Amino acid sequence: MTLDELPRGDRAVVTALDIRGGARRRLMDLGLLPGSAVHAEMTSPLGDPTAYEIRGALVVLRREQARAVHVEPEGR
Amino acid sequence: MATPLPTPGVGRTPEPPDAGGACASCALAPEATRLARLGLDPGRYSHVVALAGNPNTGKSTVFNALTGLRQHVGNWAGKTVARAEGGFSYGGVGYRIVDLPGTYSLLSASADEDVARDVLLFGRPDVTVVVVDATRLERNLPLVLQVRQITGRVVVALNLVDEARRHGITVDVRHLARELGVPVVATAARRGEGLPDLLAAIEQVATTDDPPPPLRLVHRDPELERAVATLADQVAARFPTLPNTRWVALRLLEGDPGIEAAVRDGSLGDLAAPPPGTVEAAG
Ligand SMILES: Nc1nc2c(ncn2[C@@H]2O[C@H](COP(=O)(O)OP(=O)(O)O)[C@@H](O)[C@H]2O)c(=O)[nH]1
Ligand SMILES: [Mg+2]
Numbered sequence: 275m276t277l278d279e280l281p282r283g284d285r286a287v288v289t290a291l292d293i294r295g296g297a298r299r300r301l302m303d304l305g306l307l308p309g310s311a312v313h314a315e316m317t318s319p320l321g322d323p324t325a326y327e328i329r330g331a332l333v334v335l336r337r338e339q340a341r342a343v344h345v346e347p348e349g350r
Numbered sequence: 351m352a353t354p355l356p357t358p359g360v361g362r363t364p365e366p367p368d369a370g371g372a373c374a375s376c377a378l379a380p381e382a383t384r385l386a387r388l389g390l391d392p393g394r395y396s397h398v399v400a401l402a403g404n405p406n407t408g409k410s411t412v413f414n415a416l417t418g419l420r421q422h423v424g425n426w427a428g429k430t431v432a433r434a435e436g437g438f439s440y441g442g443v444g445y446r447i448v449d450l451p452g453t454y455s456l457l458s459a460s461a462d463e464d465v466a467r468d469v470l471l472f473g474r475p476d477v478t479v480v481v482v483d484a485t486r487l488e489r490n491l492p493l494v495l496q497v498r499q500i501t502g503r504v505v506v507a508l509n510l511v512d513e514a515r516r517h518g519i520t521v522d523v524r525h526l527a528r529e530l531g532v533p534v535v536a537t538a539a540r541r542g543e544g545l546p547d548l549l550a551a552i553e554q555v556a557t558t559d560d561p562p563p564p565l566r567l568v569h570r571d572p573e574l575e576r577a578v579a580t581l582a583d584q585v586a587a588r589f590p591t592l593p594n595t596r597w598v599a600l601r602l603l604e605g606d607p608g609i610e611a612a613v614r615d616g617s618l619g620d621l622a623a624p625p626p627g628t629v630e631a632a633g
Contacts, residue, residue, distance in 0.1 A: 295605055303455035305489060329488040 275347065277326070278340035280314045286345035287311055293342035305329040306343055385549060387418030388437035388444070395437060395444035397556040400469055402497060403481035404490050405452030408509040410434075411539040412481055412548070413449040421449055440549050445556070448475070454489075456496045457606070464608060471500055471594050472618075476556045479548070481507045484514035484521055484536070494530060495565065500594055502562035504532040505551045512538035531562045567600075577603060589619045 280286050288310045291298055305328040306312070313327040322337040335343075401409045410421045417436030434449040448469060456467040470478060480497055482490035487508075497504055508521055527534040533551040537544030555561065569575045581599035585592065592598070598618070601609040612618040 296607065299455075299457050299604070303457060303492070305492070330486040331489045 275345060276341050277312065277314075277335070277343035277345050278324070278337045280312070280345060280347065282314045282317050282324075285311060285313045285348040287348065288343055289346050290344040291342060292344060297339070297342070301339065301343065304333045304335075305331065312343075312345060384441045385416070386439045387416065388439060389418050390436055393437070393444060395446045397443070397445045397476040398473070399445050399447040399477045399479060399552060399556070400473070400475035401447065401449050401479050401481060402466055402470060402493070403450075403452060403507075404454055404483065404486075404493060407452070407481045407483045407490065408507075408537075408539045409452065409481045410449055412479070412507060412509070412537070412545075413447060415539055415542060415545055416447060416549075440553055443553070445552070454493060456493070456500075457601070457604075470497060471597065472592070474501075474593060475503070477503050477505060477552050479505045479507055479552065481509050481539075484508050484511045485517055485519060487521060498530060498532070498565040499567060500597060501564055502532065503555050503558075504530075505548065505555055506530060506532060506534040507539070507544075507548055508534055508536045509539050511536045512541065512543065531565070574603075585613070588613075592618065 275286075276292075277286070277288075288306055288308055290308060291301055291306065293301065310328060314324060315327050315332065316325040318324070323334045324337070324340060325332050325334045326340075327333075401413055403409050413419065413421050413434065413436065416438045418438075419434070419436045421434045421436075435446060436449075437444060437446050439445065450466040450469060453466040456470065469475070478497055478501060480494050482494060494504075494506060506526070508523060508526070511521070514521065521536070523534050523536050533555065535544055535548045535551050537548055539545065569578070578596060578599045581602060582595040585595040585598050585602075589595070598609060598613070602613065609618070
């Protein structure tokens with residue numbers, strides 16, 4: 275699944291980034307690399323953007339950014 | 351050891367420095383640390399120090415402690431709009447210090463990050479102090495690694511260790527220093543803790559003739575390695591005084607628009623500064 279589909283409060287691990295160029299770089303600089311743990315923290319009222327906890331920092335992503343991030347949800 | 355200090359801007363007679371500034375846990379006392387804060391004007395200086403780091407790691411707090419200036423300190427993003435400069439002297443030697451805008455990366459394009467990366471890449475500071483947040487180390491280390499790919503003249507200031515302690519976080523400073531190949535100094539800049547050690551590390555890195563080499567990314571892919579080498583040679587031919595041509599080549603291969611434009615219009619060459627160690631008079 276992709277990160278935009280991760281329910282609020284859930285955790286996942288990044289498996290791949292399906293995006294190129296500067297936008298890919300930007301995500302990597304935010305700490306989103308294969309293997310990174312992500313936690314969906316808060317969603318704004320319209321569901322976009324969403325705040326995620328990544329490597330100890332809160333990062334806000336727009337839906338189209340989150341859609342490029344493939345994740346494996348953490349089994350619960 | 352009893353070097354007399356030139357102390358413009360400090361209205362006191364310095365006492366003889368004691369062994370390396372033994373006061374490691376109290377507010378930074380200039381007379382105990384061979385430090386003289388020189389405010390805006392370093393006069394003649396021998397070394398340039400750049401302060402880099404993520405936003406809100408305490409760069410401006412360190413800058414103010416060393417220069418006696420009051421660069422804005424605060425808890426919101428985007429406050430260091432451009433770079434701020436000041437001076438200090440340590441052990442009788444003058445330093446110019448530049449407080450850079452906060453940046454998470456030297457690779458993404460944004461106005462703030464461009465200022466920081468141009469200074470670090472092409473200004474060739476004698477020492478780059480990367481100020482990192484000990485409570486968010488993982489988030490801060492990518493920038494440290496990016497800086498280490500550019501230069502070995504680096505000191506890591508592991509700041510906010512007081513906050514880290516409050517959260518029960520301890521960082522293995524010696525291990526980190528060994529892995530990064532550069533000095534790592536634990537600091538709580540707001541209370542002056544660790545700043546004498548930070549100054550000693552800055553002095554050591556500024557004056558060494560033998561800094562560790564920049565970290566080199568190893569590409570498993572020989573074709574990529576060949577492309578980088580070929581392109582780096584071409585960049586070097588076009589801009590003979592430019593350092594870090596390998597880094598520029600990698601950026602070009604990644605399609606970095608800012609670097610592409612700077613190569614195309616030739617402005618990349620303007621960024622190259624005189625080599626380190628040049629003694630200049632401040633304008
Ligand atoms: N507890 C603590 N707070 C600090 C320390 N250093 C800086 N701060 C605070 O952290 C905030 C950001 O500091 P600032 O110097 O503006 O960070 P900059 O964005 O990197 O320039 C300010 O509120 C500082 O007072 C420290 O060592 N310990
Ligand atoms: Mg600042």
